Amino acid sequence: xxxxxxxxxxxxxxxxxxxxSVFSLYPIVSSFVYTxxxxxxxxxxxxxxxxxxxxxASLYAEDCDYLVHYLKKDVETVDASxxxxxxxxxxxxxxxxxxxxxxxxxxxxxxxxxxxxxALIAQTRRTVETLGARYPDLRIVQKAxxxxxxxxxxxxxxxxxxxxxxxxxFQDTRFGQAVGSTFLFTIISVALELVLGMALxxxxxxxxxxxxxxxxxxxxxxxxxxxxxxxxxxxxYDGTSGIVAALFTRLxxxxxPELLLTTQGGTMFAAILADVWKTTPYMALLLLAGLxxxxxxxxxxxxxxxxxxxxxxxxxxxxxxxxxMLVALLFRTxxxxxxxxxxxxxxxxxxxxxxxxxxKMMIGQSNYGYGSVIVVAMFALxxxxxxxxxxxLGAELIxx
Amino acid sequence: xxxxxxxxPIPNRKPRPRGRTLMWALIAAFIAVNLFPFLWVLVTSxxxxxxxxxxxxxxxxxxxxxxxxxxxxxxxxxxxxSIVNSVIVSGSTTLYVVLVASMSAYIIARCFFRGKVALxxxxxxxxxxxQMIIVGPIFNMxxxxxxxxxxxxxxxxxxxxxxxxxxxxxxxxxRIPLSVEEAAKIDGCSQWQTLWKVIFPMAAPxxxxxAIMTFIAAWNEYLLTLTLNxxxxxxxVPVAINALRTQFSILWGEITAATIVVVIPTLAIVLLxxxxxxxxxxxxxxxx
Numbered sequence: 001x002x003x004x005x006x007x008x009x010x011x012x013x014x015x016x017x018x019x020x021s022v023f024s025l026y027p028i029v030s031s032f033v034y035t036x037x038x039x040x041x042x043x044x045x046x047x048x049x050x051x052x053x054x055x056x057a058s059l060y061a062e063d064c065d066y067l068v069h070y071l072k073k074d075v076e077t078v079d080a081s082x083x084x085x086x087x088x089x090x091x092x093x094x095x096x097x098x099x100x101x102x103x104x105x106x107x108x109x110x111x112x113x114x115x116x117x118x119a120l121i122a123q124t125r126r127t128v129e130t131l132g133a134r135y136p137d138l139r140i141v142q143k144a145x146x147x148x149x150x151x152x153x154x155x156x157x158x159x160x161x162x163x164x165x166x167x168x169x170f171q172d173t174r175f176g177q178a179v180g181s182t183f184l185f186t187i188i189s190v191a192l193e194l195v196l197g198m199a200l201x202x203x204x205x206x207x208x209x210x211x212x213x214x215x216x217x218x219x220x221x222x223x224x225x226x227x228x229x230x231x232x233x234x235x236x237y238d239g240t241s242g243i244v245a246a247l248f249t250r251l252x253x254x255x256x257p258e259l260l261l262t263t264q265g266g267t268m269f270a271a272i273l274a275d276v277w278k279t280t281p282y283m284a285l286l287l288l289a290g291l292x293x294x295x296x297x298x299x300x301x302x303x304x305x306x307x308x309x310x311x312x313x314x315x316x317x318x319x320x321x322x323x324x325m326l327v328a329l330l331f332r333t334x335x336x337x338x339x340x341x342x343x344x345x346x347x348x349x350x351x352x353x354x355x356x357x358x359x360k361m362m363i364g365q366s367n368y369g370y371g372s373v374i375v376v377a378m379f380a381l382x383x384x385x386x387x388x389x390x391x392x393l394g395a396e397l398i399x400x
Numbered sequence: 401x402x403x404x405x406x407x408x409p410i411p412n413r414k415p416r417p418r419g420r421t422l423m424w425a426l427i428a429a430f431i432a433v434n435l436f437p438f439l440w441v442l443v444t445s446x447x448x449x450x451x452x453x454x455x456x457x458x459x460x461x462x463x464x465x466x467x468x469x470x471x472x473x474x475x476x477x478x479x480x481x482s483i484v485n486s487v488i489v490s491g492s493t494t495l496y497v498v499l500v501a502s503m504s505a506y507i508i509a510r511c512f513f514r515g516k517v518a519l520x521x522x523x524x525x526x527x528x529x530x531q532m533i534i535v536g537p538i539f540n541m542x543x544x545x546x547x548x549x550x551x552x553x554x555x556x557x558x559x560x561x562x563x564x565x566x567x568x569x570x571x572x573x574x575r576i577p578l579s580v581e582e583a584a585k586i587d588g589c590s591q592w593q594t595l596w597k598v599i600f601p602m603a604a605p606x607x608x609x610x611a612i613m614t615f616i617a618a619w620n621e622y623l624l625t626l627t628l629n630x631x632x633x634x635x636x637v638p639v640a641i642n643a644l645r646t647q648f649s650i651l652w653g654e655i656t657a658a659t660i661v662v663v664i665p666t667l668a669i670v671l672l673x674x675x676x677x678x679x680x681x682x683x684x685x686x687x688x
Contacts (some may be wrong), residue, residue, distance in 0.1 A: 006526040013519075014506035016566065019558045023538070027559075030537035064550035198404075203423050214427055217434045219670045219677055225620035227638035232437045232659060235444070235652050253468065256455045264510060284680065289682035331528075331587055338530040339624045345642055355532045364633060365629060368536045375533045382529055397524060 023237025028379075031372045032193045035166070038159040039369035045156045046369075048106075053114040056101035056154040061119075066099040070139040078135060086140075087129060092120065106156075121151050165373045174357065175374060179381075181351040186336040187267065189275045193332060194325075196276065197283030204284065204316075205291045218281030226278065230345035232384075233274040237261050237346075267350045271343055275336065283328060292315070309384060326395035333389070334382055354378045403458045438663070444654040445470055446524040452688060465535055470657035474644070478632070482640030483665065485551075489636055490618035491623075493554045497561045497610050497614045501581050502607055505569030506599065512577075520570075522659045527563035534559055542628050556624050571683040572606025603677075612673050613680035619666070640669075 033049065040046040044056070071090040075083055096117075100107070109117075125148050126289075132141040169175055204211055221229060236244040239258030249257045260266040294317065303310045340355040349356045354374060362371030389395040444452060446466045451457040457464065509517060538556050576599060584594040600607075622638040622678050629635055635643065641658050644651070670677065 004645060005507075009507050009513070012507045013504040015500040016562070019500060020522070020526065021560060023559045024534065027537035027598055028529070030540075031533045062591060110443070143413060201425050204424065210427060215432065215678065216671065216674055217431050219674055220667065221434060222681075223616055223620075223666050223670045224679070225622065225638040225666075227620075227642055228439070228551050228659060230640060232441055234650075234654065236437060238650075238652070240455075241452050241652060243459055246459060277433070277437070285678060285681055308501075316527035316549050317649070322640040329595065333527050338532065340532065341638070344622075354574055355530060358532050359623075360533070362536050363539075368540075372536060373532075375454065375530065375536075378530045386528055 018067055023057065031375055034162060034368050034372035035376050037160060037369050038161045039164070039372075040365075040367050042366040044153055047160045049162045050156055050159075052157045052158045054106045054156045054158070055100070055114070055117065056105070056156065057100040057107045058105055059390050060154040061097050061100040061103070063147045063154070064093045064102075065148055066293055067144060068094050068097060068318075070143050072139050074140045077138070078131075082131065082134075085127060085131075089252070093124070096120070098242045100241070104156060114157075117155055118152075121148055121155075124148060153341065159369075161369070165370055168370065169377060174352070175377070178352050178354045178357040178374075181268070182337060182339075182353040182355075185272060185275075185339060185353060186333060188277075188397045189336050191278050191282045192272070192276045194329065197287055200280065200284035201287035201291055202313075203370050204288050215285070218285060221278045221319050222282045224278075225352050226341040227345050228276055229340045230274060233277075234261070237270050238329065261347055264351065267347045269345055270353065271339075274346060275339070275342060278342075279332065279335075283332060286328040287321065287325060290321045293324075294320045323396055325395055326389060327397065330386065330389040330395050330397075332384075333385055337382060337385065354381075441656045441659050444652060445660050447653060449651070449653050450494045470653040471661070474658040474661065476652050477644070477654070477663055479640065480514050481633075481639050482635055483662060485524050485634060485640075486619055486636040486665075487618050488551055489554045489557070490615050492551070493557045493561060493618040494611050494615045495509050497558060497565050497618075498607060498611045499611060500558075501562060501565035501614075502600075505566050506595075506603075508566070509573035512579075523563045523566050526559065527567070531623055533561065535623065538624065539627055547628075549634050551634065553625055553628045553634070554618070556628065557618050557621055560621060560624075561617045564617070565571045565610045565614050568680055568683050569603075569606055572603055572609070575606075576602050605679075609683070610674040612669065612676045616666075616669065616677070634642065 015360060029147045036048055037049045039049060043101070060297075068090055071086055075086045075090065080088060124144070128141060128148075135141060150376060154159065204214055208212070236242050237259065237260045242260075245257035245260050248254045248260070254260060254266065260270045274331070298320075299312060299318050302316055307315065338355050339353055340359065343351065343353060343356055344350060349360065352360075355378070358371050358378065360376040361374060362369050365371075390397065443461060443463075446468070447457070447460075447463040448465055448467045448469065451463055451465070452458070507513075510518065528622060534556075539548075542552070542556070580598060580602065581594055584598045589597065619636075621636070625639045627635050629639070632640070632643065641655070641662055644655055644658055
């Protein structure tokens with residue numbers, strides 16, 4: 001009889017729920033929200049999510065204060081007829097400064113405050129220009145243009161763009177190429193890993209002596225950080241001192257050693273080989289675990305029935321291994337699909353897979369909005385792959 | 401699964417010699433391919449720069465003038481400090497992840513509650529989605545909390561390590577028969593006593609396996625550290641070793657020496673705990 005949930009039991013899973021919420025769910029939801037904004041952290045007017053007009057109040061107030069400071073001196077030096085104009089301007093700007101001086105950063109503008117501020121800036125600019133014709137040496141005439149330009153940037157119109165960035169995705173050929181490269185990399189790597197891993201697992205299932213040695217060496221490539229093993233391969237593939245590049249050239253697989261890391265096809269081949277090297281042993285261990293739970297009696301009875309090795313494999317091993325194999329394949333496919341470390345280290349980003357493209361867009365170009373759109377597209381593709389495995393192929397992940 | 405009863409003993413047939421030779425050849429080839437990159441890196445790490453790049457000497461197995469200079473240089477450049485960083489970050493990740501995962505896995509394995517399948521699906525889903533989706537928001541979160549360039553990166557690792565930790569622990573708790581708990585209850589154990597004195601000792605191998613797997617996953621993490629810790633003082637091994645590559649030239653002597661240094665802890669873990677690692681890799685993946 002299973003226990004029911006009380007508050008005491010709930011306390012036990014609370015830390016899990018908290019960590020998952022803060023470090024997984026919140027970021028995922030945030031990424032979805034980012035996709036709705038033209039969010040670029042290197043542009044002052046787009047570096048946060050603004051649904052409506054916003055004023056960078058602290059900077060605006062500071063600029064107003066500077067203008068007032070210059071005007072104070074200027075009021076004394078102009079003719080009596082212009083004094084009133086400057087005095088009014090000074091009072092207005094001082095009023096604006098007083099209004100926003102206490103704000104820490106940005107304030108949301110309501111109603112037509114935004115257009116009022118814009119009008120005020122334009123009005124000030126015109127007045128200063130007319131004054132400039134007669135008093136070219138006034139401090140305000142010299143300083144105001146730059147300050148007014150800056151004040152204009154403080155006035156931020158919203159950067160909410162709705163779903164329009166998803167539309168951009170469909171016209172983005174670079175995205176299309178990234179999808180193609182990612183699928184090519186995933187399908188070839190996983191297929192090779194499955195075939196080689198299966199061969200290795202069958203051998204390990206038979207051999208009694210030496211299996212410990214094989215298992216230990218199998219774990220090493222898997223356990224090494226990908227960023228380190230990619231660096232090792234980067235050396236082996238090197239055009240001048242890489243032994244694998246030299247060997248492949250000698251064997252006639254490539255025309256010249258530097259092609260491996262400099263051409264499109266070469267980098268794809270190099271990345272797949274490095275991935276297969278790293279994960280075939282892992283795949284073999286997963287398949288081996290699946291093989292070892294198959295009842296040995298079945299092999300014996302198939303031997304009695306006179307079935308050959310091939311027949312035994314297709315009629316007994318494969319069908320019984322299918323559940324473990326599908327789960328292993330699903331995890332490997334999703335793992336290969338999000339490949340980042342390997343390619344980022346090996347070639348600094350070619351072939352450009354989806355993860356690489358998204359990272360360049362977000363961190364490299366500070367374009368979080370469009371970068372998140374790419375990531376969300378990846379998310380959708382991952383969901384699609386998982387759906388195909390679970391619903392179409394029948395991979396069983398959760399049993400209750 | 402049913403076993404077909406045998407009416408007569410089957411003679412233990414040995415594989416044919418040709419098949420056996422092929423099998424051993426395959427095993428030998430596998431081991432050779434698996435280990436060659438490391439051996440070659442080891443060979444290069446003792447070569448002076450002139451021998452690494454020279455056409456005549458680049459592919460020599462043994463250096464003409466072997467040197468430990470590469471090792472001295474990378475140690476001067478602080479590679480050992482990055483190992484310390486990795487130990488701190490991975491160690492603290494392991495501690496809290498194992499604690500949180502075993503607590504919740506026990507409840508998931510033992511209790512009935514609504515939304516349990518949903519919770520398990522959520523955890524599984526998190527382990528499947530591309531990690532890239534959390535990078536932007538996590539960077540912003542750490543920036544706002546002023547936690548960039550600190551050991552706090554370990555908290556963000558929970559996204560990567562928690563799901564599989566919970567998964568492995570649930571599989572282990574389910575293997576402990578419920579009757580053990582009932583027996584403890586009959587013998588007069590309170591709920592807490594049952595948990596601490598009976599269940600957790602029995603779950604110890606599972607906890608250990610989870611700890612090893614979590615530690616390796618945290619040790620190997622690259623993307624989050626790369627993004628969150630740009631300052632060298634807090635970089636872990638995978639990021640620090642890649643920072644040895646300079647803009648214009650790659651000093652393979654230093655990189656190979658650094659590789660050998662940073663791979664030693666991983667090798668030690670694999671050799672010492674391979675049984676736990678294999679059980680960690682395969683738990684949850686095999687339908688028993």
